[in-house]
Amino acid sequence: MLYLEFFFLLLMLYVGSRFGGIGLGVVSVIGLVVEVFVFQMPPTSPPITVMLIIMAVVTCASILEAAGGLKYMLQVAERILRSNPRWVTIIGPLVTYTMTFMLGTGHAVYSVMPIIGDVALKNKIRPERPMAAASVASQLAITASPISAAVVYYLSQLAGANITLLSILCVTIPATLLGTLAMSLYSLRRGVELEDDPEYQRRLKDPVYAEQIKNTTATTLGEKLPASARNAVLLFLSALAVIVVIAMVPEIRTIAGAEKPIKMSIVIQMMMLAFGGLILLVTKTKTSKVPEGVVFKSGMVAAIAIFGIAWMSDTYFKFAMPSFKAGITDMVQAYPWSFALAMFIVSVVVNSQAATCRMMLPVALGMGLSPALVIGIMPSCYGYFFIPNYPSDIATCNFDVTGTTRIGKYYFNHSFMLPGIIGVGTACLIGYPLARFLL
Numbered sequence: 001m002l003y004l005e006f007f008f009l010l011l012m013l014y015v016g017s018r019f020g021g022i023g024l025g026v027v028s029v030i031g032l033v034v035e036v037f038v039f040q041m042p043p044t045s046p047p048i049t050v051m052l053i054i055m056a057v058v059t060c061a062s063i064l065e066a067a068g069g070l071k072y073m074l075q076v077a078e079r080i081l082r083s084n085p086r087w088v089t090i091i092g093p094l095v096t097y098t099m100t101f102m103l104g105t106g107h108a109v110y111s112v113m114p115i116i117g118d119v120a121l122k123n124k125i126r127p128e129r130p131m132a133a134a135s136v137a138s139q140l141a142i143t144a145s146p147i148s149a150a151v152v153y154y155l156s157q158l159a160g161a162n163i164t165l166l167s168i169l170c171v172t173i174p175a176t177l178l179g180t181l182a183m184s185l186y187s188l189r190r191g192v193e194l195e196d197d198p199e200y201q202r203r204l205k206d207p208v209y210a211e212q213i214k215n216t217t218a219t220t221l222g223e224k225l226p227a228s229a230r231n232a233v234l235l236f237l238s239a240l241a242v243i244v245v246i247a248m249v250p251e252i253r254t255i256a257g258a259e260k261p262i263k264m265s266i267v268i269q270m271m272m273l274a275f276g277g278l279i280l281l282v283t284k285t286k287t288s289k290v291p292e293g294v295v296f297k298s299g300m301v302a303a304i305a306i307f308g309i310a311w312m313s314d315t316y317f318k319f320a321m322p323s324f325k326a327g328i329t330d331m332v333q334a335y336p337w338s339f340a341l342a343m344f345i346v347s348v349v350v351n352s353q354a355a356t357c358r359m360m361l362p363v364a365l366g367m368g369l370s371p372a373l374v375i376g377i378m379p380s381c382y383g384y385f386f387i388p389n390y391p392s393d394i395a396t397c398n399f400d401v402t403g404t405t406r407i408g409k410y411y412f413n414h415s416f417m418l419p420g421i422i423g424v425g426t427a428c429l430i431g432y433p434l435a436r437f438l439l
Contacts, residue, residue, distance in 0.1 A: 002320050002323055005035070005039055005041075005316060005320070006316070006320070008031065008034065008035075008039075009031060009035075009312065009313065009316050010349060012027060012028055012030065012031030012034075012312065013028065013031075013309070013313075013349045013350055014349060015027055016028050016308070016309075017349065017350070017351055017389070021301040021302075021304070021305055022301055022304050022305065024305045024308065024309060024350070024351065025304040025305040025306070025307050025308035025309065026304075026308055027308070028305075028308030028309045028311070028312040028313075029307075029308040029311065029312065031312045032308070032311055032312040032315060035312065035315050035316060035319075036315070039319075041315050041316065041318075041319040042315070042318075042319065043311075043315050044311065044314045044315045044318050046307060046310075046311045047306060047307065047310040047311060047314070047358055049153070049156060049265055050149050050152075050153050050306055050310065050354060050358055051303050051306060051307055052269055053149050053152050053153075053265060053268060053269060054149045054299060054302060054303045054306065054354070055299075055300070055303055056268065056269040056270075056272040056273050057103075057104045057105070057147050057148075057149070057268070057272050057299070058105070058295060058296060058299030058300060058302075058303070059272065059273060059276050059290075059296075060236065060239065060272040060273065060275055060276035060279070061103045061104070061105065061108070061236075061295045061299070062290045062291070062293050062295045062296035062299070063232075063276040063279045063280055063285060063290055064103075064232050064233070064236045064276075064279060064295075065108070065290075065293040065294070065295050065296075066285050066286070066289040066290045066292070066293055067228060067229060067232035067279055067280075067283040067285040068225050068226065068228065068229030068232065068283075069229055069230075069232035069233045069236060069279075070108060070111070070293075070295070071220060071223065071225055071229060072225055072229040072230055072232070072233050073099065073102075073233055074111050074112055074115075074220050075220050075221060075223075075225070077095045077098075077099070077112055077115070078112075078115050078219065078220055078221060079221070080095065081095065081115060081116065081119050082119060082221075085119050085122070085123045085125075086123060086125075088116060088119045088120050088123070088125060088130045089120075089125065089129045089130040089133065089184055089187050089188050090181075090184045090185075090188075091130075092116040092119075092120075092130035092131070092133065092134040093130065093133040093134045093136070093137035093180050093183070093184045093187075094137070094180065094184075095112060095116075095134070096109045096112060096116075096134040096135070096137045096138035096141075097137040097138065097140065097141040097144075097176075097177070097180050098141075099112065099138065100137075100138045100139070100141035100142060100145060101141045101144055101145045101173075102145070102236070102237070102240065103145070103147075103295070104142070104145045104146075104147035104148040104149070105142075105148070105295065105298070105299060105302075106138040106139045106141070106142060106392055107294060107295060107298035107299065107302075107391070107392070108294070108295055109134070109135075109138040109392065110294065110392070110395050110399075111220075112134075113131060113134065113135070113395065113396050113399040114399045115219065115220070116130050116131055116134055117130075117131050117399050117400050117401065117402075117405075118217055118219070121194075121213070121401070121402060122217070124193075124194055124195065125194065126190075126191050126192070126193060126194045126197065126402075126404050127194075127400045127401075127402050127404050127405060128187075128190070128191055128400065128404035128405040128406075128415050129187040129188065129190055129191065130184075130187065131396050131399070131400055131405045131415075132187065132396065132405055132415040132416050132419050133180075133183050133184050133187045133419045133423075134396075135385075135392050135393050135396040135416060136183060136385055136416055136419045136420045136423050137180045137183075137184075137423070138392060139353070139382050139384075139385070139390075139392065140176050140179055140180060140379065140382055140423050140424065140427065141176060141180075142353050142354075142382065143172045143176060143353065143378045143379050143381065143382070143427075144169065144172045144173045144175075144176045144177070146165060146169060146240060146243055146244055146247070146268075147240065147243065147268055147272065148353075148354070149306070149354035150353045150354045150356075150357045150378075150381060151165070151168055151169070151172070152264065152265050152268055153265075153354060153357050153358055153361070154168055154357060154361060154374075154375065154378065155168060155264050155265065156263065156264070156265045157361050157362070157365065158371050158374075158375070159263065159264070161371045163371050163375070163439070164247060164248070165243075165244070165247035165248075165264055166244075166247060166248050167375070167438070167439060168375055168378075170434075170438055171375050171376060171378075171431050171434050171435045171438060171439075172375070172378055172379065172427075172431065174430065174434065175376075175379060175426075175427040175428070175430045175431035175434060176379055176423075176427045176431075178426060178427070178430050179379065179422070179423040179424065179425075179426040179427030179430070180423060182422050182423065182426040183418075183419040183420075183422040183423040183426070186418065186419065186422050187419060190418070191404065194402065194404070197402070197403075197404055199402070199403040199404065199406070200402045200403055200404060203402070203403060212401075213401065213402075228282070228283035228284070228285075229283075231282055231283060232279045232282075232283050232285075235275055235278055235279050235282060236275065236279065238275065239271055239272060239274075239275035242271055242275075243264075243267065243268055243271050246264075246267050246271075247264055247267075253267055298391075302352065302354070305351075305352060305355065306352060306354055306355045306358065309350050309352065309355040309358075309359070310355055310358040310359060313350075313355075313358070313359040314358065314359065314362065317359065317362060317363050317366075318362075321363070321366050332367060332369065336369075336373050336377070336432070337377070337428075339360075339364060339369065339373070339374075339377065340377035340380035340428055341380070342360065343356055343360050343377065343380040343381050343383070344380045344381075344383035344386075344424070345383065346359055346360055346381075346383075347380070347381050347382060347383035347384050348383040348384055348386045348387060350384075351384045351389075351390055352384075353381045353382050356381040356383075357378075357381050360381070361374060371435075371439060372432075372435040372436045372439040373432065373435070375431070375435045375439065376428070376431040376432030376433070376434065376435035376436065377428050377431065377432055378431065379424050379427035379428050379431060380424060380428050382420075382424055383420075383424070385416045385417070385419075385420035386412075386417070386420065387412075388407045388411070388414040388416060393414075393416050396415075396416075397415070
């Protein structure tokens with residue numbers, strides 16, 4: 001019966017993924033209702049902590065966007081890219097990696113993709129090379145960001161094992177950075193040269209298209225930003241620094257008379273909202289602009305999606321854990337990589353790293369897997385590049401005016417497959433031994 005119920009869980013995730021975003025969340029709750037009232041599974045608590053963290057981080061990042069901070073960051077990124085155009089295949093992914101690392105979400109990189117493509121095109125570099133790697137890097141960096149929901153959830157669950165935020169980041173930052181560099185180096189020579197690409201040559205036969213390619217430049221450097229945009233970025237960076245310092249020094253978050261320090265999940269929520277308020281006060285940003293940005297919309301959609309996904313899956317795994325533990329614990333302990341594969345497959349279905357961690361980390365801990373293992377293979381929670389339906393991948397294909405970044409005839413032979421496999425695989429291969437050494 002558990003296998004049938006597990007198949008039902010996957011079916012609901014698949015149906016929800018066809019709608020994406022909010023649809024994935026509410027369709028998952030249909031599955032939850034069936035689990036409780038048909039399969040007679042006791043419902044678990046909804047993922048309140050994860051949702052609150054996402055809402056706090058998204059709120060602060062959205063205020064930063066409304067204050068012009070994201071445009072300021074984008075202009076800095078563009079200057080770096082245009083000053084080193086021949087290295088765009090290396091620098092482009094590092095730029096998107098850094099933006100996600102700072103913001104805790106990969107949804108803020110859409111505006112930089114046309115610039116990466118334009119820099120590549122103007123220098124006769126096949127745009128697929130930097131753009132596909134940059135899209136993957138923007139998601140790979142989530143497990144390295146101190147304010148991402150995935151990292152904070154890991155921290156909340158592993159705090160009892162004396163794991164700190166610094167413990168996690170000391171593994172995930174170097175692992176994912178080296179994964180990003182590995183796929184960027186691979187991308188340097190991937191595909192035929194731009195002048196030899198048949199799709200690009202076909203498009204050039206259209207005189208209107210050829211004229212647009214020649215005379216159109218994607219840039220943000222022509223817009224003069226107020227000083228408040230820079231100040232917003234400085235305040236946001238200060239928030240990240242304060243969070244890291246508080247995480248490193250538990251005494252700061254220990255209230256007089258309290259037995260234990262304040263949980264970092266609570267500290268992050270407080271600091272993100274507080275610094276969001278500071279950005280509003282210092283830059284005098286209109287609050288009406290905050291919900292209009294792409295970060296707010298995509299972030300709140302992600303929170304609703306995780307609401308349903310995590311609640312449904314957590315209910316099933318708590319119910320099925322005794323049987324799972326008896327059946328597959330020995331295999332996972334003998335072959336640790338097999339749990340990384342399981343996380344990867346789940347991520348392909350649910351399209352969310354935070355939701356994947358929320359589903360799979362309790363399973364791993366319930367099986368008695370070590371903190372070093374679950375932290376070392378954490379990058380495997382990013383597998384949704386495998387099926388090219390994630391918004392950032394689709395947007396990247398659309399931003400590449402040459403047509404070199406594409407979804408192939410056979411669907412799975414798309415531009416993101418090999419960079420994703422190389423990036424995630426390298427990160428896990430480096431992360432696990434590094435975690436065993438450090439933890």
